Amino acid sequence: xxxxxxxxxxxxxxxxxxxxxxxxxxxxxxxxxxxxxxxxxxxxxxxxxxxxxxxxxxxxxxxxxxxxxxxxxxxxxxxxxxxxxxxxxxxxxxxxxxxxxxxxxxxxxxxxxxxxxxxxxxxxxxxxxxxxxxxxxxxxxxxxxxxxxxxxxxxxxxxxxxxxxxxxxxxxxxxxxxxxxxxxxxxxxxxxxxxxxxxxxxxxxxxxxxxxxxxxxxxxxxxxxxxxxxxxxxxxxx
Amino acid sequence: xxxxxxxxxxxxxxxxxxxxxxxxxxxxxxxxxxxxxxxxxxxxxxxxxxxxxxxxxxxxxxxxxxxxxxxxxxxxxxxxxxxxxxxxxxxxxxxxxxxxxxxxxxxxxxxxxxxxxxxxxxxxxxxxxxxxxxxxxxxxxxxxxxxxxxxxxxxxxxxxxxxxxxxxxxxxxxxxxxxxxxxxxxxxxxxxxxxxxxxxxxxxxxxxxxxxxxxxxxxxxxxxxxxxxxxxxxxxxxxxxxxxxxx
Numbered sequence: 177x178x179x180x181x182x183x184x185x186x187x188x189x190x191x192x193x194x195x196x197x198x199x200x201x202x203x204x205x206x207x208x209x210x211x212x213x214x215x216x217x218x219x220x221x222x223x224x225x226x227x228x229x230x231x232x233x234x235x236x237x238x239x240x241x242x243x244x245x246x247x248x249x250x251x252x253x254x255x256x257x258x259x260x261x262x263x264x265x266x267x268x269x270x271x272x273x274x275x276x277x278x279x280x281x282x283x284x285x286x287x288x289x290x291x292x293x294x295x296x297x298x299x300x301x302x303x304x305x306x307x308x309x310x311x312x313x314x315x316x317x318x319x320x321x322x323x324x325x326x327x328x329x330x331x332x333x334x335x336x337x338x339x340x341x342x343x344x345x346x347x348x349x350x351x352x353x354x355x356x357x358x359x360x361x362x363x364x365x366x367x368x369x370x371x372x373x374x375x376x377x378x379x380x381x382x383x384x385x386x387x388x389x390x391x392x393x394x395x396x397x398x399x400x401x402x403x404x405x406x407x408x409x410x411x412x413x414x
Numbered sequence: 415x416x417x418x419x420x421x422x423x424x425x426x427x428x429x430x431x432x433x434x435x436x437x438x439x440x441x442x443x444x445x446x447x448x449x450x451x452x453x454x455x456x457x458x459x460x461x462x463x464x465x466x467x468x469x470x471x472x473x474x475x476x477x478x479x480x481x482x483x484x485x486x487x488x489x490x491x492x493x494x495x496x497x498x499x500x501x502x503x504x505x506x507x508x509x510x511x512x513x514x515x516x517x518x519x520x521x522x523x524x525x526x527x528x529x530x531x532x533x534x535x536x537x538x539x540x541x542x543x544x545x546x547x548x549x550x551x552x553x554x555x556x557x558x559x560x561x562x563x564x565x566x567x568x569x570x571x572x573x574x575x576x577x578x579x580x581x582x583x584x585x586x587x588x589x590x591x592x593x594x595x596x597x598x599x600x601x602x603x604x605x606x607x608x609x610x611x612x613x614x615x616x617x618x619x620x621x622x623x624x625x626x627x628x629x630x631x632x633x634x635x636x637x638x639x640x641x642x643x644x645x646x647x648x649x650x651x652x653x654x655x656x657x658x659x660x661x
Contacts, residue, residue, distance in 0.1 A: 387578030
């Protein structure tokens with residue numbers, strides 16, 4: 177049912193089919209992210225977490241991050257591991273992160289204001305840290321890593337029950353729009369894919385674009401269908 | 415226009431970037447720079463280009479290189495961002511300073527207006543919580559002063575990012591790197607500092623209530639006041655013969 181867009185629209189309302197399309201896209205990413213988090217946990221357990229340095233953690237993460245970036249089919253833009261504060265002996269905080277078409281390692285551009293940003297406050301770190309559960313954050317302007325309009329999926333990494341950081345991946349909203357728009361347009365009804373605060377990821381309704389927020393006082397939502405397993409929904413508005 | 419950029423021009427670009435980071439205080443005295451290979455990779459230039467830029471930075475006294483184990487390139491121990499900022503302020507004309515203010519204002523006003531349309535109350539609340547938690551630095555506590563500016567910059571950037579525009583946010587980062595070292599000169603004055611906090615709170619209130627016009631006005635007021643304070647400081651600094659800051 178998920179990929180059979182040839183079903184007649186009468187058989188399933190457009191919002192149902194659209195929600196299934198969104199679910200299918202994110203479903204393809206989660207198992208890889210979970211596997212990535214487990215591989216990192218294994219590697220960290222083996223190495224031990226007592227005297228880790230930034231160089232050591234980068235060495236350890238790189239092959240796993242690049243492996244995730246190989247998932248070109250879903251368009252993974254960035255991947256890596258973000259250490260919890262004070263895990264490393266030579267830095268208070270650190271992102272082991274690879275991104276972009278050239279799969280470059282993230283080094284904070286020297287002229288930027290990024291260097292002191294406290295990522296413990298950001299959803300993609302805070303929520304997995306405090307809940308112990310994976311989280312999909314965004315859309316948001318990721319001014320820390322990609323500098324692009326992004327969704328970040330983050331999975332907590334634990335070693336012997338202790339939280340050591342999050343394994344994460346970025347997908348650009350641009351990519352999601354390109355991947356989902358053709359199938360959503362084929363449904364023939366203007367629809368919007370929104371997150372839990374009603375922020376638009378993808379819209380086939382010309383009145384809205386990614387980044388807009390549907391405020392209840394301004395926009396009347398006629399139909400809403402939650403996507404399974406990821407906190408997104410497809411809506412049709414008046 | 416179609417002349418090759420060449421590695422020579424690139425070395426100057428690399429040099430300028432790193433120099434700006436040191437003078438802006440984003441790289442601090444004693445900080446270790448990434449290795450030549452890492453710099454080359456992340457900045458997308460040849461290692462020889464990085465080497466050339468580091469050579470120029472060494473001869474300007476901004477960077478020192480140590481050999482052997484634990485060696486590498488480090489920001490010079492006497493690189494004082496405040497001295498650089500004072501020099502930048504005193505040597506700039508009123509026109510230049512005001513034009514910087516206009517540019518900064520044009521961008522942040524637009525961002526605040528967009529945020530008023532597109533941010534959610536929870537996102538504003540998160541910024542407000544951090545702002546309320548921010549403690550006024552004790553007089554003479556340089557570390558706390560730097561932390562204050564860092565947090566204020568961070569919160570301003572976070573607010574701009576709520577515009578949901580990656581381009582505007584990138585431009586803000588670039589401009590903030592230029593503006594923030596100057597603002598740091600004002601941070602030692604408690605009343606100016608608290609006025610900034612008040613103005614920023616007014617922006618948050620307006621954004622939270624979804625009032626685009628009020629958000630724009632409050633942002634403009636904040637920037638205008640900061641530029642006026644900088645202009646006053648510039649004139650005070652220029653009055654006695656300045657003997658510091660020049661390196």
